[in-house]
Amino acid sequence: MSSLAVEMVAKALKLNIPLSVQLDLTYRCNERCIHCYLDHDDHGEMTTAEIKNLLDQMAAAGVFYLTISGGEIMMRRDFFEILEYARALMFCVKLKTNGVLIRQREAERLHALGVESVQISIYSHRPEVHDEITKMPGSLRQSIDAVRLLRAQGLRVTLANVLMVQNAGDYPGVKALAVELDAKFIMDPTVTPMMDGDRSILKLNVDHAALQQVFRNQEMVGNVEEFCAPPQGPDEETLDMLPCSAGHTACYVSPYGDVYPCVQFPLPTGNVRRQKFLDIWRDSPQFQEVRSITLRDMPSCSKCTHGATCTRCPGLAYMEGNMRGPSSQDCEKSYARTGIPSENYKARHASPQPVSTLKLVQIQGLQRSEFIGDRIPS
Amino acid sequence: MNNHVYVSRSKAIAARALGEETMVMSAADSTLFTLNEMASLIWEAADGATPLEEIVTKRICAQFEIAPEVAMKDAEKLVEDLAGHGILLLSGQPLAASRGETAGSSRETS
Numbered sequence: 001m002s003s004l005a006v007e008m009v010a011k012a013l014k015l016n017i018p019l020s021v022q023l024d025l026t027y028r029c030n031e032r033c034i035h036c037y038l039d040h041d042d043h044g045e046m047t048t049a050e051i052k053n054l055l056d057q058m059a060a061a062g063v064f065y066l067t068i069s070g071g072e073i074m075m076r077r078d079f080f081e082i083l084e085y086a087r088a089l090m091f092c093v094k095l096k097t098n099g100v101l102i103r104q105r106e107a108e109r110l111h112a113l114g115v116e117s118v119q120i121s122i123y124s125h126r127p128e129v130h131d132e133i134t135k136m137p138g139s140l141r142q143s144i145d146a147v148r149l150l151r152a153q154g155l156r157v158t159l160a161n162v163l164m165v166q167n168a169g170d171y172p173g174v175k176a177l178a179v180e181l182d183a184k185f186i187m188d189p190t191v192t193p194m195m196d197g198d199r200s201i202l203k204l205n206v207d208h209a210a211l212q213q214v215f216r217n218q219e220m221v222g223n224v225e226e227f228c229a230p231p232q233g234p235d236e237e238t239l240d241m242l243p244c245s246a247g248h249t250a251c252y253v254s255p256y257g258d259v260y261p262c263v264q265f266p267l268p269t270g271n272v273r274r275q276k277f278l279d280i281w282r283d284s285p286q287f288q289e290v291r292s293i294t295l296r297d298m299p300s301c302s303k304c305t306h307g308a309t310c311t312r313c314p315g316l317a318y319m320e321g322n323m324r325g326p327s328s329q330d331c332e333k334s335y336a337r338t339g340i341p342s343e344n345y346k347a348r349h350a351s352p353q354p355v356s357t358l359k360l361v362q363i364q365g366l367q368r369s370e371f372i373g374d375r376i377p378s
Numbered sequence: 379m380n381n382h383v384y385v386s387r388s389k390a391i392a393a394r395a396l397g398e399e400t401m402v403m404s405a406a407d408s409t410l411f412t413l414n415e416m417a418s419l420i421w422e423a424a425d426g427a428t429p430l431e432e433i434v435t436k437r438i439c440a441q442f443e444i445a446p447e448v449a450m451k452d453a454e455k456l457v458e459d460l461a462g463h464g465i466l467l468l469s470g471q472p473l474a475a476s477r478g479e480t481a482g483s484s485r486e487t488s
Contacts, residue, residue, distance in 0.1 A: 114392075
């Protein structure tokens, strides 16, 4: 992030403005990715009018970055109507899609509407691997065709790769494909639980050795020595740091109007069908609780040697049963990165405890997590 | 530049007020700008129909203790700079206004 953007985020934080929102238009999808966390049935998506009303409210609330995602966004017949409305309200719009439904006409319209960037999920450069993950024959070819069409329009495109057992060795091939297509590349090494708490898809996560390999790949992390340096432990300053932007300057809205701190942090805070977006953002007790938590308030992580440098996701911690607790998947990553296990990692591996399974009220979905920046839709 | 300049916000941008400032991003190259309070007032008033001189007189000089000729000179420099980045459109004739939010200015390419 540029320093000016960082400055803007700091100002938004001070003013309590939701600078970034991810809005999922639908959970329906034309692919059936094996690692997907979503229930693809339509349980009553917001109507076009409801979404336009929400966009009006979000513009008034100060939202600048609007990520439109899903499901597959183009499964909604009103997608371009919604996009056009959002751009008229001058949101900085980023799209996440599999690209399968993008043809010349769609690429031209996306360019004409001034979309900032388009992220397309590519799981492998090999059709037999990608298509086996998406369960859609021909999907890699169609997604790559979309990338070419979008690039021909001059649109910025990012290939988003989720690392899992099935494609563990293919990320360099996807990165090379990105270079060939003149697109950016991001990779996420974490498959996360389904939003309803089902953790069965976690078995798709790569093992410790594969994670280590990624974290020691200079092409992926830059300066390996620096990236894998032993942790120093949190100091007084870092103990007062906020965990991440979720609930602070960013939030997520589901196709059903539910508002969460993040797509990966399914803590119900309100629903825009019943409340004003800004009222939820400012006044919901859940948002206020999330905002009150610093590293100092986390009994385990505040004492952990990785406390200052861990990529701990509060959403994943919440899905383990305690938003002030550790995120075991991030403990795994910290260990793979530095070779030094966290206390939580050691405890879990000394006597493995079943992670509590959250039974969430709403039927919702969740998108993949952090690492090199963005969240990757499946 | 003469004083009969009309300014209009480009449609190929993203923009949002942030406190008294305005964030503006160019869709062409994702360059991020922030406009200070005075520049934001000009941005908000850039409807394509109001001459820049009138904007400066009514929006800037009425609110700030600044000499009109100094304000006008600063405003001309600002709109030329923003026009150079495709954020504002300039014309000697009234322009069709584009729908949108409200835009000194810092800038950075993200």
